[in-house]
Amino acid sequence: MPLDIIVGSQWGDEGKGRMVDLLSAGADIVARYNGGDNAGHTVTVGARSFQLHLIPSGVIHPQPAAVIGNGVVLNPVVLLKEIEMLRQAGIHIDPERLKISHAAHLITPAHLALDAAQEAARGGRKIGTTLRGIGPAYTSKTSRQGLRLGEMRSAETFHAAVRSHVQVVNRQLSRLFDVEPLDPEAIADEYDDYARQITPYIADVTGFLSEALTRGRRVLAEGAQGTLLDLDHGTYPFVTSSNPTAPGALVGLGVGLGHVERVIGVTKAFQTRVGEGPFPTELHGDLATRLRGTGENPWDEFGTTTGRPRRVGWLDCVLLRYAARINGLTELALTKLDILTGLDPLKICTAYRVGDEIYEQLPYGPSDLSPFEPIYAELPGWHSDVSEVRRWEDLPEEARAYLLRIETLSGTPIRLVSVGPERHQVIEIS
Ligand code: GDP
Ligand code: IMO
Ligand code: MG
Numbered sequence: 565m566p567l568d569i570i571v572g573s574q575w576g577d578e579g580k581g582r583m584v585d586l587l588s589a590g591a592d593i594v595a596r597y598n599g600g601d602n603a604g605h606t607v608t609v610g611a612r613s614f615q616l617h618l619i620p621s622g623v624i625h626p627q628p629a630a631v632i633g634n635g636v637v638l639n640p641v642v643l644l645k646e647i648e649m650l651r652q653a654g655i656h657i658d659p660e661r662l663k664i665s666h667a668a669h670l671i672t673p674a675h676l677a678l679d680a681a682q683e684a685a686r687g688g689r690k691i692g693t694t695l696r697g698i699g700p701a702y703t704s705k706t707s708r709q710g711l712r713l714g715e716m717r718s719a720e721t722f723h724a725a726v727r728s729h730v731q732v733v734n735r736q737l738s739r740l741f742d743v744e745p746l747d748p749e750a751i752a753d754e755y756d757d758y759a760r761q762i763t764p765y766i767a768d769v770t771g772f773l774s775e776a777l778t779r780g781r782r783v784l785a786e787g788a789q790g791t792l793l794d795l796d797h798g799t800y801p802f803v804t805s806s807n808p809t810a811p812g813a814l815v816g817l818g819v820g821l822g823h824v825e826r827v828i829g830v831t832k833a834f835q836t837r838v839g840e841g842p843f844p845t846e847l848h849g850d851l852a853t854r855l856r857g858t859g860e861n862p863w864d865e866f867g868t869t870t871g872r873p874r875r876v877g878w879l880d881c882v883l884l885r886y887a888a889r890i891n892g893l894t895e896l897a898l899t900k901l902d903i904l905t906g907l908d909p910l911k912i913c914t915a916y917r918v919g920d921e922i923y924e925q926l927p928y929g930p931s932d933l934s935p936f937e938p939i940y941a942e943l944p945g946w947h948s949d950v951s952e953v954r955r956w957e958d959l960p961e962e963a964r965a966y967l968l969r970i971e972t973l974s975g976t977p978i979r980l981v982s983v984g985p986e987r988h989q990v991i992e993i994s
Contacts, residue, residue: 566825572790573829573887575837579899581605581621592781594622597816599788602694604868634667635816637701640758663767666714674733675700681741692839702805716759770818785813791887802841810891829893842933845877881973897980908945913938
């Protein structure tokens with residue numbers, strides 16, 4: 565009854581979509597368990613590239629069913645657009661194939677307006693959110709005032725619930741932020757239309773998954789964001805409002821502990837972050853531009869969802885070791901090894917220093933990283949192209965040494981290494 569969980573080990577954008585696409589070739593069900601359309605997951609198949617925000621990346625394969633779990637916050641506009649985009653691309657999506665939990669929460673224009681107003685009010689202390697209404701939607705959920713998808717099935721009460729939700733947020737917008745109120749009736753009408761389109765997809769996701777797992781079906785749970793953006797375990801307050809870490813898959817899908825087989829941590833060969841918050845190994849100047857790229861390649865480090873340039877730096881193995889512990893990683897899937905080709909020497913952060921004290925583990929988690937100065941190991945780089953390599957033994961010796969060092973420092977075996985965005989650009993390590 566195997567449930568495999570794919571989780572980001574850094575600050576998101578590790579290449580989870582690409583790895584889900586690879587691993588879902590053998591899956592019966594692919595399942596999104598957290599976040600919303602703040603996520604942007606790119607899957608490249610030949611000349612085609614798909615950018616998915618809500619629907620699990622595994623749907624590009626024809627066979628797996630797809631679910632969106634209760635842990636997700638869902639903007640119906642984005643969902644409907646994404647379904648349309650996939651259909652246009654010839655990918656089959658209907659309520660037989662895609663099931664969305666009745667307990668997932670809705671994002672509304674009121675949440676989007678609150679996200680923008682809160683960010684503006686934070687001024688110099690802004691989080692740098694994706695402005696997709698994520699924080700406010702989870703706030704509605706935890707304050708027990710949210711709108712759940714299941715409510716869409718009762719047309720009249722749903723209309724009234726949306727109207728009253730917008731009225732409540734309007735009071736906050738005008739009193740706390742001096743922002744123009746939204747039109748509750750117009751939004752309620754708009755949401756009636758979404759309800760008609762989305763209701764057929766609403767399902768008992770936990771029941772569906774439980775039955776599938778009992779029958780021995782293979783489920784792949786796809787995390788959005790990453791460990792260091794986790795609300796509880798990340799660089800708080802510079803985090804998202806959900807739990808991207810592996811246990812979030814169990815809560816966000818409603819499945820039991822006993823099913824988990826593999827917990828696969830996706831990590832880039834270096835470190836990136838989009839948005840504000842601490843980043844001990846961050847680089848600036850020419851080296852940063854070299855790692856980020858200039859935007860001419862589709863994989864250059866610019867946000868899939870917002871287009872913002874990502875901050876970049878050397879791989880931080882203190883944080884990777886932490887991610888391995890928090891998630892109980894059974895293995896790592898490493899992406900973008902090809903990007904390091906030609907950089908010589910390479911650096912890896914092995915520990916932190918504060919004065920004379922050396923820390924190999926974080927004493928109080930990653931929320932305050934400001935006192936720490938990274939300690940680096942310097943490793944020789946390699947200069948030959950690795951993007952066509954498919955076997956471990958064909959990698960340059962320096963690349964193998966780099967990967968082995970990451971395994972040692974994180975205490976986790978690397979099972980997959982990707983050397984390009986294409987499906988086949990991968991090295992499997994047994
Ligand atoms: P996600 O949010 O974790 O799914 O990652 P994103 O899709 O936001 O960002 C990862 C980017 O890197 C995408 O453009 C991928 O196509 C690309 N990518 C993934 N793996 C590799 C790789 O090994 N090499 C290169 N060059 N690009 C990669
Ligand atoms: P994927 O799934 C990278 C970041 C935002 C911001 C913080 C809070 O593609 O890896 P939010 O809008 O969630 O309230 O913003 O989290 N963030 C991401 N960074 N990848 C993502 O998703 C992200 N989703 C949110 O930039 O710093
Ligand atoms: Mg992304």
